Amino acid sequence: MLIYLIIILLLLTLLYFAAIMPRVFNRKDFSKFNGRYYAHRGLHSNPDKIPENSMAAFKLAVENNYGIEMDIQLSKDKVPVIFHDFTLKRVCRLNKKVRELTYDELQKLCLNQSKEKIPTLKEVLELVGGKVPLILEFKVEYTDTSVCDITAPMLENYKGTYCIESFNPLVLLWYRRKRPHIIRGQLASNLVKDKEVGSRTLFFVLQNLLLNFLTKPDFISFNYKYQKMLSFSLCKHFFHTPSFAWTIKNQESLNESMKNFDYFIFDHFIPEKILTKNNVLR
Template sequence: MIGIILVFACMGILFLYFFATAGKPAHSWLKEYDYAHRGLHSPEVPENSIPAFERAIRAGYAIELDVHRSKDGVLMVFHDDDLERMTGASGRIEDLTLAELDCLRLAGTKEGIPTFDQVLQIVDGKAPLLIELKNTGRAGQLEIDVYERLKYYRGHFAIQSFSPYSVRWYYKNAPEIPRGQLSATFEEGAEAIPAWQRWGLRHLITNAMCRPNFINYEKSGVRQHIVKRLRKNGVSVFAWTVRSEEEWNSVQPYIDSLVFEQFEPKGGQHAQ
Protein backbone atom coordinates (compact mmCIF):
# COMPACT_ATOMS: atom_id res chain seq x y z
CA MET A 1 0.00 0.00 0.00
CA ILE A 2 2.80 2.42 0.92
CA GLY A 3 4.52 1.62 -2.36
CA ILE A 4 1.36 2.44 -4.34
CA ILE A 5 0.97 5.75 -2.49
CA LEU A 6 4.59 6.66 -3.24
CA VAL A 7 4.13 5.82 -6.93
CA PHE A 8 1.05 8.05 -7.18
CA ALA A 9 2.85 10.81 -5.26
CA CYS A 10 5.78 10.66 -7.68
CA MET A 11 3.37 10.72 -10.62
CA GLY A 12 1.71 13.79 -9.15
CA ILE A 13 5.03 15.57 -8.75
CA LEU A 14 6.02 14.69 -12.31
CA PHE A 15 2.68 16.02 -13.56
CA LEU A 16 3.21 19.31 -11.76
CA TYR A 17 6.78 19.55 -13.00
CA PHE A 18 6.10 18.89 -16.66
CA PHE A 19 2.59 20.26 -17.16
CA ALA A 20 1.15 22.44 -14.41
CA THR A 21 4.21 24.70 -14.25
CA ALA A 22 3.68 25.91 -17.81
CA GLY A 23 2.16 29.22 -16.68
CA LYS A 24 0.83 31.83 -19.10
CA PRO A 25 2.63 34.42 -21.20
CA ALA A 26 3.13 37.86 -19.69
CA HIS A 27 1.87 41.15 -21.04
CA SER A 28 4.10 42.21 -23.93
CA TRP A 29 5.24 45.50 -22.40
CA LEU A 30 7.02 43.65 -19.59
CA LYS A 31 9.72 42.48 -22.01
CA GLU A 32 10.30 45.94 -23.46
CA TYR A 33 12.17 47.29 -20.43
CA ASP A 34 15.08 46.59 -18.12
CA TYR A 35 14.36 47.19 -14.44
CA ALA A 36 16.45 49.37 -12.14
CA HIS A 37 16.76 47.41 -8.89
CA ARG A 38 15.31 49.56 -6.09
CA GLY A 39 15.54 52.50 -8.48
CA LEU A 40 18.66 53.82 -10.21
CA HIS A 41 20.64 54.23 -7.01
CA SER A 42 24.30 55.01 -6.41
CA PRO A 43 26.64 55.64 -3.45
CA GLU A 44 25.19 59.15 -3.26
CA VAL A 45 21.56 58.23 -4.04
CA PRO A 46 20.12 55.59 -1.70
CA GLU A 47 18.11 52.61 -2.91
CA ASN A 48 14.31 52.77 -2.80
CA SER A 49 14.39 56.55 -2.49
CA ILE A 50 12.50 59.20 -4.42
CA PRO A 51 15.71 60.46 -6.13
CA ALA A 52 16.59 56.89 -7.21
CA PHE A 53 13.18 56.53 -8.84
CA GLU A 54 13.46 59.93 -10.52
CA ARG A 55 16.88 58.99 -11.94
CA ALA A 56 15.44 55.76 -13.38
CA ILE A 57 12.65 57.69 -15.06
CA ARG A 58 15.09 60.15 -16.64
CA ALA A 59 17.28 57.29 -17.90
CA GLY A 60 14.35 55.46 -19.47
CA TYR A 61 14.37 52.41 -17.19
CA ALA A 62 11.49 50.65 -15.52
CA ILE A 63 11.58 50.56 -11.71
CA GLU A 64 11.73 47.59 -9.35
CA LEU A 65 10.74 48.38 -5.76
CA ASP A 66 9.68 46.69 -2.51
CA VAL A 67 6.62 47.22 -0.34
CA HIS A 68 6.12 46.53 3.37
CA ARG A 69 3.27 47.49 5.68
CA SER A 70 4.00 49.60 8.76
CA LYS A 71 2.63 48.98 12.24
CA ASP A 72 -0.23 51.40 11.60
CA GLY A 73 -1.02 49.97 8.18
CA VAL A 74 0.82 52.40 5.88
CA LEU A 75 2.47 50.92 2.78
CA MET A 76 6.20 51.75 2.85
CA VAL A 77 8.80 51.32 0.11
CA PHE A 78 11.78 49.55 1.69
CA HIS A 79 13.62 46.31 1.00
CA ASP A 80 15.15 44.75 4.12
CA ASP A 81 13.31 42.89 6.84
CA ASP A 82 15.00 45.09 9.42
CA LEU A 83 16.00 48.74 9.38
CA GLU A 84 19.63 48.62 10.49
CA ARG A 85 21.53 48.39 7.19
CA MET A 86 19.82 51.35 5.55
CA THR A 87 18.92 53.56 8.52
CA GLY A 88 21.09 52.49 11.49
CA ALA A 89 17.94 51.93 13.56
CA SER A 90 16.88 48.65 15.12
CA GLY A 91 13.58 46.93 14.50
CA ARG A 92 11.45 46.22 11.47
CA ILE A 93 9.17 48.33 9.29
CA GLU A 94 6.24 46.32 10.62
CA ASP A 95 7.14 47.25 14.23
CA LEU A 96 7.09 51.05 13.74
CA THR A 97 4.42 53.59 12.86
CA LEU A 98 4.61 56.04 10.00
CA ALA A 99 5.48 58.85 12.43
CA GLU A 100 8.39 56.82 13.81
CA LEU A 101 9.60 55.84 10.35
CA ASP A 102 9.45 59.45 9.19
CA CYS A 103 12.26 60.26 11.63
CA LEU A 104 14.69 57.88 9.92
CA ARG A 105 17.07 58.69 7.08
CA LEU A 106 18.45 56.43 4.35
CA ALA A 107 22.18 55.65 4.26
CA GLY A 108 23.26 58.86 5.97
CA THR A 109 21.50 61.13 3.46
CA LYS A 110 18.61 63.53 3.95
CA GLU A 111 16.26 61.10 2.19
CA GLY A 112 13.55 59.36 4.18
CA ILE A 113 11.68 56.12 3.62
CA PRO A 114 8.96 56.91 1.07
CA THR A 115 5.41 55.67 1.30
CA PHE A 116 3.98 53.70 -1.59
CA ASP A 117 1.49 56.49 -2.22
CA GLN A 118 4.32 59.02 -2.54
CA VAL A 119 6.12 56.82 -5.07
CA LEU A 120 2.98 56.31 -7.14
CA GLN A 121 2.44 60.07 -7.19
CA ILE A 122 6.03 60.79 -8.26
CA VAL A 123 6.22 58.09 -10.94
CA ASP A 124 2.70 58.80 -12.22
CA GLY A 125 2.95 56.42 -15.17
CA LYS A 126 6.27 57.79 -16.43
CA ALA A 127 7.97 54.40 -15.96
CA PRO A 128 6.65 50.85 -15.50
CA LEU A 129 6.73 49.51 -11.95
CA LEU A 130 7.73 46.02 -10.83
CA ILE A 131 6.39 45.83 -7.28
CA GLU A 132 7.70 43.18 -4.90
CA LEU A 133 5.39 42.30 -2.03
CA LYS A 134 7.63 41.64 0.97
CA ASN A 135 5.77 38.65 2.28
CA THR A 136 7.06 35.12 2.79
CA GLY A 137 3.88 33.73 4.32
CA ARG A 138 0.16 33.66 3.72
CA ALA A 139 -1.56 36.43 1.80
CA GLY A 140 -3.45 39.05 3.77
CA GLN A 141 -3.77 42.77 4.29
CA LEU A 142 -0.58 43.66 2.38
CA GLU A 143 -1.93 42.17 -0.84
CA ILE A 144 -5.31 43.82 -0.34
CA ASP A 145 -3.86 47.26 0.40
CA VAL A 146 -1.49 47.21 -2.58
CA TYR A 147 -4.35 46.19 -4.85
CA GLU A 148 -6.55 48.99 -3.54
CA ARG A 149 -3.85 51.53 -4.45
CA LEU A 150 -3.21 50.06 -7.88
CA LYS A 151 -6.87 49.93 -8.93
CA TYR A 152 -6.77 53.65 -9.71
CA TYR A 153 -3.16 53.99 -10.84
CA ARG A 154 -2.56 54.97 -14.44
CA GLY A 155 0.51 53.39 -15.92
CA HIS A 156 2.11 49.99 -16.44
CA PHE A 157 2.79 47.88 -13.36
CA ALA A 158 3.19 44.27 -12.26
CA ILE A 159 3.48 42.57 -8.90
CA GLN A 160 5.89 39.86 -7.84
CA SER A 161 6.75 37.99 -4.66
CA PHE A 162 8.71 35.08 -3.25
CA SER A 163 5.48 34.05 -1.57
CA PRO A 164 3.38 31.88 -3.90
CA TYR A 165 0.44 32.75 -1.63
CA SER A 166 0.81 36.43 -2.58
CA VAL A 167 0.99 35.58 -6.28
CA ARG A 168 -1.98 33.24 -5.92
CA TRP A 169 -3.99 36.01 -4.23
CA TYR A 170 -3.64 38.12 -7.37
CA TYR A 171 -4.40 35.13 -9.60
CA LYS A 172 -7.67 34.62 -7.73
CA ASN A 173 -8.70 38.21 -6.95
CA ALA A 174 -7.08 40.42 -9.59
CA PRO A 175 -6.13 38.25 -12.59
CA GLU A 176 -5.92 41.34 -14.81
CA ILE A 177 -2.74 42.46 -13.00
CA PRO A 178 0.48 40.87 -14.35
CA ARG A 179 1.99 38.69 -11.63
CA GLY A 180 5.45 37.18 -11.34
CA GLN A 181 7.00 34.46 -9.23
CA LEU A 182 10.34 35.34 -7.69
CA SER A 183 12.66 32.41 -7.21
CA ALA A 184 16.25 31.40 -6.60
CA THR A 185 18.57 28.47 -6.09
CA PHE A 186 18.43 29.21 -2.33
CA GLU A 187 21.96 27.97 -1.83
CA GLU A 188 22.33 30.37 1.09
CA GLY A 189 20.12 32.72 3.10
CA ALA A 190 16.32 32.83 2.87
CA GLU A 191 15.94 31.08 6.22
CA ALA A 192 12.65 32.92 6.71
CA ILE A 193 11.14 30.79 3.94
CA PRO A 194 10.27 27.22 5.05
CA ALA A 195 12.49 24.51 3.54
CA TRP A 196 9.60 22.83 1.69
CA GLN A 197 8.61 26.16 0.16
CA ARG A 198 12.19 26.87 -0.91
CA TRP A 199 12.29 23.50 -2.65
CA GLY A 200 8.98 24.14 -4.39
CA LEU A 201 10.05 27.62 -5.47
CA ARG A 202 13.46 26.47 -6.71
CA HIS A 203 11.82 23.94 -9.02
CA LEU A 204 8.81 26.23 -9.70
CA ILE A 205 6.37 23.54 -8.57
CA THR A 206 4.47 26.32 -6.79
CA ASN A 207 3.43 27.67 -10.21
CA ALA A 208 0.65 25.11 -10.10
CA MET A 209 -1.10 27.08 -7.35
CA CYS A 210 -0.43 30.66 -8.47
CA ARG A 211 -0.11 30.51 -12.29
CA PRO A 212 2.39 33.38 -12.69
CA ASN A 213 2.58 35.34 -15.93
CA PHE A 214 6.37 35.64 -15.67
CA ILE A 215 9.31 34.24 -13.72
CA ASN A 216 11.95 36.43 -12.07
CA TYR A 217 14.78 34.05 -11.22
CA GLU A 218 18.14 34.55 -9.53
CA LYS A 219 20.71 35.05 -12.30
CA SER A 220 22.65 31.88 -11.39
CA GLY A 221 19.57 29.71 -12.02
CA VAL A 222 18.22 30.90 -15.37
CA ARG A 223 20.03 28.09 -17.22
CA GLN A 224 18.04 25.39 -15.41
CA HIS A 225 15.96 23.09 -17.59
CA ILE A 226 12.64 24.07 -16.01
CA VAL A 227 13.31 27.80 -16.57
CA LYS A 228 14.40 27.27 -20.17
CA ARG A 229 11.34 25.11 -20.82
CA LEU A 230 8.98 27.74 -19.45
CA ARG A 231 10.56 30.40 -21.64
CA LYS A 232 10.30 28.12 -24.67
CA ASN A 233 6.58 27.82 -23.90
CA GLY A 234 6.19 31.61 -24.03
CA VAL A 235 6.58 32.55 -20.36
CA SER A 236 8.75 35.64 -19.89
CA VAL A 237 11.89 35.15 -17.78
CA PHE A 238 13.71 37.89 -15.90
CA ALA A 239 17.06 37.60 -14.10
CA TRP A 240 17.90 39.26 -10.79
CA THR A 241 20.16 40.96 -9.83
CA VAL A 242 22.65 41.58 -12.66
CA ARG A 243 25.55 43.80 -11.60
CA SER A 244 27.95 44.02 -14.55
CA GLU A 245 28.20 43.84 -18.33
CA GLU A 246 29.90 40.44 -17.97
CA GLU A 247 26.98 39.05 -15.96
CA TRP A 248 24.53 40.55 -18.42
CA ASN A 249 26.28 38.91 -21.37
CA SER A 250 26.30 35.55 -19.60
CA VAL A 251 22.54 35.49 -18.91
CA GLN A 252 21.26 37.36 -21.97
CA PRO A 253 20.61 34.23 -24.10
CA TYR A 254 18.31 32.84 -21.38
CA ILE A 255 16.17 35.83 -20.42
CA ASP A 256 13.78 38.43 -21.78
CA SER A 257 14.64 41.28 -19.36
CA LEU A 258 16.89 41.90 -16.40
CA VAL A 259 16.78 43.53 -13.00
CA PHE A 260 20.06 45.38 -12.58
CA GLU A 261 22.16 47.62 -10.34
CA GLN A 262 25.75 48.96 -10.14
CA PHE A 263 25.90 49.32 -13.92
CA GLU A 264 23.56 50.48 -16.67
CA PRO A 265 22.53 48.26 -19.58
CA LYS A 266 22.55 49.79 -23.01
CA GLY A 267 19.21 51.51 -23.21
CA GLY A 268 16.35 51.54 -20.73
CA GLN A 269 13.61 50.51 -23.13
CA HIS A 270 14.87 47.93 -25.60
CA ALA A 271 13.52 46.57 -28.84
CA GLN A 272 12.63 42.91 -29.02
Protein backbone atom coordinates in the same frame (compact mmCIF):
# COMPACT_ATOMS: atom_id res chain seq x y z
CA MET B 1 8.61 -5.11 -12.89
CA LEU B 2 10.45 -2.91 -15.37
CA ILE B 3 7.17 -1.88 -16.98
CA TYR B 4 5.77 -0.78 -13.61
CA LEU B 5 8.92 1.22 -12.94
CA ILE B 6 8.65 2.95 -16.32
CA ILE B 7 4.98 3.75 -15.70
CA ILE B 8 5.78 5.21 -12.28
CA LEU B 9 8.58 7.34 -13.74
CA LEU B 10 6.29 8.58 -16.49
CA LEU B 11 3.58 9.48 -13.98
CA LEU B 12 6.09 11.32 -11.79
CA THR B 13 7.37 13.21 -14.82
CA LEU B 14 3.86 14.23 -15.80
CA LEU B 15 3.10 15.33 -12.24
CA TYR B 16 6.30 17.38 -12.17
CA PHE B 17 5.45 19.12 -15.46
CA ALA B 18 1.93 19.76 -14.22
CA ALA B 19 3.26 21.22 -10.96
CA ILE B 20 5.63 23.72 -12.61
CA MET B 21 3.27 24.74 -15.41
CA PRO B 22 2.70 28.52 -15.33
CA ARG B 23 0.01 30.31 -17.31
CA VAL B 24 0.07 28.95 -20.86
CA PHE B 25 -3.36 30.03 -22.17
CA ASN B 26 -4.78 33.55 -22.55
CA ARG B 27 -1.41 35.08 -21.81
CA LYS B 28 -1.08 38.71 -20.82
CA ASP B 29 0.33 41.39 -23.10
CA PHE B 30 3.90 42.32 -22.08
CA SER B 31 4.53 44.77 -24.91
CA LYS B 32 4.47 47.81 -22.60
CA PHE B 33 7.40 46.34 -20.66
CA ASN B 34 9.59 45.98 -23.76
CA GLY B 35 12.39 48.23 -24.88
CA ARG B 36 14.02 49.15 -21.58
CA TYR B 37 16.05 47.88 -18.64
CA TYR B 38 14.79 47.97 -15.06
CA ALA B 39 16.66 49.77 -12.31
CA HIS B 40 16.78 47.63 -9.16
CA ARG B 41 15.30 49.67 -6.27
CA GLY B 42 15.69 52.74 -8.47
CA LEU B 43 18.85 54.12 -10.05
CA HIS B 44 20.84 54.33 -6.84
CA SER B 45 24.58 54.88 -6.46
CA ASN B 46 26.34 56.19 -3.37
CA PRO B 47 24.18 54.88 -0.49
CA ASP B 48 24.88 58.04 1.49
CA LYS B 49 23.67 60.29 -1.33
CA ILE B 50 21.24 58.38 -3.55
CA PRO B 51 20.32 55.23 -1.60
CA GLU B 52 18.22 52.31 -2.78
CA ASN B 53 14.41 52.63 -2.78
CA SER B 54 14.62 56.40 -2.31
CA MET B 55 12.76 59.17 -4.06
CA ALA B 56 16.08 60.40 -5.44
CA ALA B 57 16.83 56.98 -6.95
CA PHE B 58 13.35 56.73 -8.49
CA LYS B 59 13.59 60.27 -9.90
CA LEU B 60 16.96 59.46 -11.48
CA ALA B 61 15.60 56.26 -13.03
CA VAL B 62 12.69 58.15 -14.59
CA GLU B 63 15.01 60.84 -15.93
CA ASN B 64 17.11 58.15 -17.63
CA ASN B 65 14.06 56.29 -18.98
CA TYR B 66 14.65 53.11 -17.00
CA GLY B 67 11.83 51.02 -15.70
CA ILE B 68 11.86 50.60 -11.91
CA GLU B 69 11.79 47.61 -9.60
CA MET B 70 10.79 48.41 -6.02
CA ASP B 71 9.63 46.73 -2.81
CA ILE B 72 6.34 47.28 -0.95
CA GLN B 73 5.48 46.42 2.64
CA LEU B 74 3.31 47.86 5.41
CA SER B 75 4.14 50.00 8.41
CA LYS B 76 2.59 49.21 11.79
CA ASP B 77 -0.35 51.50 11.01
CA LYS B 78 -0.84 49.88 7.58
CA VAL B 79 0.73 52.53 5.36
CA PRO B 80 2.32 51.00 2.21
CA VAL B 81 5.98 52.03 2.21
CA ILE B 82 8.87 51.28 -0.14
CA PHE B 83 11.59 49.33 1.64
CA HIS B 84 13.35 46.07 0.84
CA ASP B 85 14.45 44.35 4.05
CA PHE B 86 11.95 43.25 6.67
CA THR B 87 14.32 44.71 9.26
CA LEU B 88 15.56 48.30 9.34
CA LYS B 89 19.01 47.33 10.59
CA ARG B 90 21.04 47.32 7.34
CA VAL B 91 19.77 50.58 5.88
CA CYS B 92 18.56 52.58 8.89
CA ARG B 93 20.75 51.15 11.67
CA LEU B 94 17.74 50.24 13.82
CA ASN B 95 17.21 46.66 14.94
CA LYS B 96 13.45 46.62 14.42
CA LYS B 97 11.17 45.46 11.65
CA VAL B 98 9.33 47.86 9.36
CA ARG B 99 5.98 46.52 10.54
CA GLU B 100 6.88 47.35 14.16
CA LEU B 101 6.97 51.12 13.54
CA THR B 102 4.24 53.51 12.47
CA TYR B 103 4.65 55.65 9.39
CA ASP B 104 5.44 58.72 11.53
CA GLU B 105 8.10 56.76 13.39
CA LEU B 106 9.62 55.54 10.12
CA GLN B 107 9.81 59.13 8.89
CA LYS B 108 12.23 59.97 11.70
CA LEU B 109 14.77 57.63 10.12
CA CYS B 110 17.13 58.31 7.22
CA LEU B 111 18.29 55.90 4.53
CA ASN B 112 21.96 55.21 5.29
CA GLN B 113 23.76 58.50 5.91
CA SER B 114 21.68 60.43 3.39
CA LYS B 115 18.86 62.88 3.97
CA GLU B 116 16.45 60.58 2.12
CA LYS B 117 13.44 59.18 3.98
CA ILE B 118 11.47 55.96 3.48
CA PRO B 119 8.93 56.85 0.77
CA THR B 120 5.33 55.75 0.61
CA LEU B 121 3.87 53.95 -2.39
CA LYS B 122 1.58 56.92 -2.95
CA GLU B 123 4.54 59.31 -3.18
CA VAL B 124 6.37 57.08 -5.67
CA LEU B 125 3.33 56.60 -7.89
CA GLU B 126 2.86 60.37 -8.00
CA LEU B 127 6.54 60.88 -8.86
CA VAL B 128 6.64 58.29 -11.64
CA GLY B 129 3.24 59.25 -13.02
CA GLY B 130 3.20 56.50 -15.63
CA LYS B 131 6.41 57.68 -17.32
CA VAL B 132 8.10 54.26 -17.00
CA PRO B 133 6.84 50.73 -16.20
CA LEU B 134 7.04 49.48 -12.60
CA ILE B 135 7.84 46.04 -11.17
CA LEU B 136 6.32 45.95 -7.70
CA GLU B 137 7.67 43.30 -5.35
CA PHE B 138 5.35 42.53 -2.45
CA LYS B 139 7.21 41.72 0.75
CA VAL B 140 5.17 39.19 2.74
CA GLU B 141 7.20 37.39 5.37
CA TYR B 142 4.63 34.81 6.45
CA THR B 143 0.91 34.51 5.63
CA ASP B 144 -0.49 38.01 6.15
CA THR B 145 -1.40 39.32 2.68
CA SER B 146 -3.09 42.49 3.92
CA VAL B 147 -0.52 44.50 1.95
CA CYS B 148 -2.40 43.31 -1.16
CA ASP B 149 -5.79 44.37 0.21
CA ILE B 150 -4.51 47.84 1.06
CA THR B 151 -2.42 48.58 -2.03
CA ALA B 152 -4.64 47.07 -4.73
CA PRO B 153 -7.21 49.94 -4.64
CA MET B 154 -4.38 52.48 -4.87
CA LEU B 155 -2.89 50.67 -7.85
CA GLU B 156 -6.26 50.36 -9.58
CA ASN B 157 -6.35 54.16 -9.76
CA TYR B 158 -2.79 54.38 -11.11
CA LYS B 159 -2.72 55.16 -14.83
CA GLY B 160 0.76 53.79 -15.50
CA THR B 161 2.02 50.33 -16.44
CA TYR B 162 2.93 47.96 -13.63
CA CYS B 163 3.17 44.29 -12.72
CA ILE B 164 3.49 42.58 -9.36
CA GLU B 165 5.82 39.85 -8.15
CA SER B 166 6.70 38.10 -4.91
CA PHE B 167 8.68 35.22 -3.46
CA ASN B 168 5.58 34.40 -1.45
CA PRO B 169 3.08 32.40 -3.56
CA LEU B 170 0.23 33.60 -1.32
CA VAL B 171 0.60 37.02 -2.96
CA LEU B 172 0.19 35.49 -6.42
CA LEU B 173 -2.81 33.50 -5.22
CA TRP B 174 -4.39 36.69 -3.87
CA TYR B 175 -3.92 38.45 -7.19
CA ARG B 176 -5.09 35.46 -9.20
CA ARG B 177 -8.37 35.41 -7.28
CA LYS B 178 -9.02 39.12 -6.72
CA ARG B 179 -7.16 40.97 -9.51
CA PRO B 180 -6.78 38.37 -12.29
CA HIS B 181 -6.19 41.04 -14.95
CA ILE B 182 -2.94 42.20 -13.32
CA ILE B 183 0.31 40.67 -14.60
CA ARG B 184 1.90 38.67 -11.77
CA GLY B 185 5.27 36.97 -11.46
CA GLN B 186 6.87 34.34 -9.25
CA LEU B 187 10.21 35.40 -7.80
CA ALA B 188 12.67 32.57 -7.23
CA SER B 189 16.30 31.66 -6.66
CA ASN B 190 18.32 28.72 -5.43
CA LEU B 191 17.14 29.43 -1.89
CA VAL B 192 18.78 26.36 -0.36
CA LYS B 193 22.16 27.29 -1.82
CA ASP B 194 21.64 30.93 -0.82
CA LYS B 195 21.30 29.64 2.77
CA GLU B 196 18.21 31.67 3.53
CA VAL B 197 16.81 31.27 7.03
CA GLY B 198 13.75 29.02 7.06
CA SER B 199 12.43 25.63 6.04
CA ARG B 200 14.68 23.84 3.58
CA THR B 201 11.69 21.78 2.41
CA LEU B 202 9.70 24.91 1.63
CA PHE B 203 12.71 26.48 -0.08
CA PHE B 204 13.12 23.35 -2.23
CA VAL B 205 9.48 23.62 -3.31
CA LEU B 206 9.75 27.35 -4.05
CA GLN B 207 13.06 27.28 -5.91
CA ASN B 208 11.78 24.48 -8.14
CA LEU B 209 8.55 26.38 -8.87
CA LEU B 210 6.43 23.43 -7.71
CA LEU B 211 3.48 25.66 -6.75
CA ASN B 212 3.04 27.14 -10.23
CA PHE B 213 0.01 24.89 -10.74
CA LEU B 214 -1.74 26.89 -8.01
CA THR B 215 -0.49 30.40 -8.69
CA LYS B 216 -0.25 30.25 -12.50
CA PRO B 217 2.28 33.10 -12.78
CA ASP B 218 2.39 35.15 -15.97
CA PHE B 219 6.18 35.40 -15.71
CA ILE B 220 9.10 34.03 -13.72
CA SER B 221 11.60 36.42 -12.13
CA PHE B 222 14.70 34.36 -11.44
CA ASN B 223 18.17 34.92 -10.00
CA TYR B 224 20.31 35.01 -13.15
CA LYS B 225 23.14 33.17 -11.36
CA TYR B 226 20.99 30.00 -11.32
CA GLN B 227 19.46 30.28 -14.79
CA LYS B 228 20.40 26.68 -15.61
CA MET B 229 18.17 25.20 -12.89
CA LEU B 230 15.79 22.67 -14.44
CA SER B 231 12.40 24.09 -13.45
CA PHE B 232 13.26 27.59 -14.61
CA SER B 233 14.75 26.28 -17.87
CA LEU B 234 11.59 24.29 -18.59
CA CYS B 235 9.35 27.27 -17.85
CA LYS B 236 11.42 29.41 -20.17
CA HIS B 237 12.20 27.06 -23.04
CA PHE B 238 9.37 24.48 -22.89
CA PHE B 239 6.42 26.60 -21.72
CA HIS B 240 7.90 29.80 -23.25
CA THR B 241 7.08 31.82 -20.14
CA PRO B 242 8.26 35.46 -20.09
CA SER B 243 11.26 35.79 -17.77
CA PHE B 244 12.89 38.56 -15.75
CA ALA B 245 16.55 38.33 -14.69
CA TRP B 246 17.59 39.70 -11.31
CA THR B 247 19.84 41.28 -10.33
CA ILE B 248 22.44 41.88 -13.06
CA LYS B 249 25.56 43.52 -11.60
CA ASN B 250 27.79 44.01 -14.64
CA GLN B 251 27.81 44.08 -18.44
CA GLU B 252 29.36 40.63 -18.77
CA SER B 253 26.55 39.03 -16.75
CA LEU B 254 24.00 40.94 -18.80
CA ASN B 255 25.48 39.62 -22.04
CA GLU B 256 25.51 36.06 -20.71
CA SER B 257 21.86 36.28 -19.63
CA MET B 258 20.45 37.51 -22.92
CA LYS B 259 19.61 34.06 -24.31
CA ASN B 260 17.69 32.89 -21.22
CA PHE B 261 15.76 36.02 -20.19
CA ASP B 262 13.44 38.55 -21.76
CA TYR B 263 13.71 41.42 -19.26
CA PHE B 264 16.62 42.58 -17.14
CA ILE B 265 16.81 44.14 -13.68
CA PHE B 266 20.18 45.76 -12.95
CA ASP B 267 22.10 47.79 -10.40
CA HIS B 268 25.67 48.96 -9.65
CA PHE B 269 26.38 49.62 -13.36
CA ILE B 270 24.82 51.23 -16.42
CA PRO B 271 24.02 48.84 -19.30
CA GLU B 272 26.01 49.67 -22.42
CA LYS B 273 23.78 48.05 -25.02
CA ILE B 274 20.42 49.47 -26.02
CA LEU B 275 17.21 47.46 -26.33
CA THR B 276 14.70 48.07 -29.11
CA LYS B 277 10.96 48.08 -28.39
CA ASN B 278 10.97 44.30 -28.99
CA ASN B 279 13.85 43.76 -26.53
CA VAL B 280 16.33 43.12 -29.34
CA LEU B 281 19.84 44.47 -28.84
CA ARG B 282 21.20 47.13 -31.13
